[in-house]
Amino acid sequence: MESFRTPVTLTGRWIRLVPLVPEHATALRAAARDPEIGRLMLRGPGTTMDDLKEFISLVLEGQKAGTDLAFTTVLRADNRPVGMTRFLNIERENHAVEIGGTWLDSALWRTPVNTESKYLLLRHAFEVENVHRVSIQTDLRNERAQKAIARLGAVREAVFRDDKLLKDGTFRTSVVYGILVSEWPRVKGGLEAMLARPWSPAENGTLRTERGVRASEGRE
Amino acid sequence: MTDIQFRPPVTLKGRYLELVPLERTHAAGLAEAGRDPEVWRYLRIGPGHPPSLAEMESFIDQLLAFQAAGELLAFTMVLLPERSLVGIIRFLDIDRPNQKVELGTWLDSKYWGSPLNAQAKLLMLRYAFEVEGVHRVQLKTDSRNLRSQKAIERLGAKPEGMLREAHLVRNDYFRTSFYYSILAGEWPSVKRRLEERLSVPWAGRAPS
Numbered sequence: 001m002e003s004f005r006t007p008v009t010l011t012g013r014w015i016r017l018v019p020l021v022p023e024h025a026t027a028l029r030a031a032a033r034d035p036e037i038g039r040l041m042l043r044g045p046g047t048t049m050d051d052l053k054e055f056i057s058l059v060l061e062g063q064k065a066g067t068d069l070a071f072t073t074v075l076r077a078d079n080r081p082v083g084m085t086r087f088l089n090i091e092r093e094n095h096a097v098e099i100g101g102t103w104l105d106s107a108l109w110r111t112p113v114n115t116e117s118k119y120l121l122l123r124h125a126f127e128v129e130n131v132h133r134v135s136i137q138t139d140l141r142n143e144r145a146q147k148a149i150a151r152l153g154a155v156r157e158a159v160f161r162d163d164k165l166l167k168d169g170t171f172r173t174s175v176v177y178g179i180l181v182s183e184w185p186r187v188k189g190g191l192e193a194m195l196a197r198p199w200s201p202a203e204n205g206t207l208r209t210e211r212g213v214r215a216s217e218g219r220e
Numbered sequence: 221m222t223d224i225q226f227r228p229p230v231t232l233k234g235r236y237l238e239l240v241p242l243e244r245t246h247a248a249g250l251a252e253a254g255r256d257p258e259v260w261r262y263l264r265i266g267p268g269h270p271p272s273l274a275e276m277e278s279f280i281d282q283l284l285a286f287q288a289a290g291e292l293l294a295f296t297m298v299l300l301p302e303r304s305l306v307g308i309i310r311f312l313d314i315d316r317p318n319q320k321v322e323l324g325t326w327l328d329s330k331y332w333g334s335p336l337n338a339q340a341k342l343l344m345l346r347y348a349f350e351v352e353g354v355h356r357v358q359l360k361t362d363s364r365n366l367r368s369q370k371a372i373e374r375l376g377a378k379p380e381g382m383l384r385e386a387h388l389v390r391n392d393y394f395r396t397s398f399y400y401s402i403l404a405g406e407w408p409s410v411k412r413r414l415e416e417r418l419s420v421p422w423a424g425r426a427p428s
Contacts, residue, residue: 096386132385133385157381159381160380162356163318163401164318165318165319165355171355176381178384178386180384
């Protein structure tokens with residue numbers, strides 16, 4: 001695990017994770033219009049264009065410092081940015097990394113988009129970067145996220161009380177999950193089974209372009 | 221609330237111990253304090269065996285580099301009144317935005333079971349909660365290190381779980397770490413317990 005330094009593109013069946021750049025802000029703003037999206041995030045896309053630009057530049061600063069590697073999630077069916085995700089807390093000395101800072105257009109919640117994004121990031125971490133461990137954490141109050149993380153096959157390991165100070169001056173408790181390299185084949189198998197199910201991006205009413213053509217392209 | 225600092229130099233003094241800023245000139249005394257390999261067995265950094273003078277110097281240099289970067293604040297434990305050096309205690313992972321810090325210790329095995337650990341923890345925790353005003357102090361230890369787990373639980377720190385195979389020890393072994401914490405609201409009761417433990421005479425010395 002030497003890298004996590006060079007921006008890469010990871011391509012899946014439904015989505016492509018492309019290196020985050022400031023120019024994505026306009027398209028991402030449209031994807032972030034539901035205020036529910038960032039409610040339980042430590043730092044999220046916010047509710048205004050300025051919030052989002054500030055969030056993107058903060059993430060890119062972390063990338064420059066070598067602690068983060070950031071992606072824009074692009075829906076392949078209409079080539080539209082629909083969210084962000086990233087590697088963070090990159091610990092080269094411990095061969096460990098965290099996946100987080102993930103947000104997604106709420107019209108795409110409960111679709112295979114998030115599952116596939118985790119699949120692409122985990123595969124890159126374990127198979128290309130050869131990490132020993134991947135962590136995922138969330139707010140203890142965010143039950144939806146905890147269910148989603150557990151469904152990946154990650155093991156719930158620790159509950160850190162009051163470990164992050166929020167903007168409103170209160171402290172949040174974090175739940176941390178882990179996946180070890182020895183567990184990756186099992187987790188990968190589970191993710192591939194979930195991703196094998198049929199889905200059409202058009203069903204979610206999120207496609208902006210001509211539907212029939214684009215939806216079938218997404219299925220390839 | 222003002223930002224926490226944890227910047228050197230800080231000196232903390234108790235009845236049995238003075239905690240002084242770690243310096244390279246302490247290397248010989250600390251190499252002597254660390255001559256028992258048991259001291260190093262589970263530690264994430266350090267030589268992993270009784271350190272030579274050169275190894276102790278390079279270990280100290282490593283800690284001082286982290287300190288210069290603002291991530292750590294390290295103290296040498298000086299036994300009173302003889303002023304022999306008995307170990308290192310330090311604040312690490314100083315997280316200013318989240319007002320929290322971790323506490324890590326190693327002590328000459330000759331003094332395991334003595335009040336020196338309680339004394340050092342009282343001085344450090346009092347500094348963290350009462351002078352710096354942190355919200356949370358974290359402690360962690362190797363899942364195999366039962367002695368250290370007992371010592372941490374005896375403080376009254378709350379167990380929070382583990383991170384599996386999260387720390388590579390000397391390029392050889394991925395250690396599972398157990399985590400504990402004390403929150404600011406819990407400090408008064410932790411402090412009372414520590415003061416009680418320190419209220420009995422030790423080795424011919426009056427209680428602190």
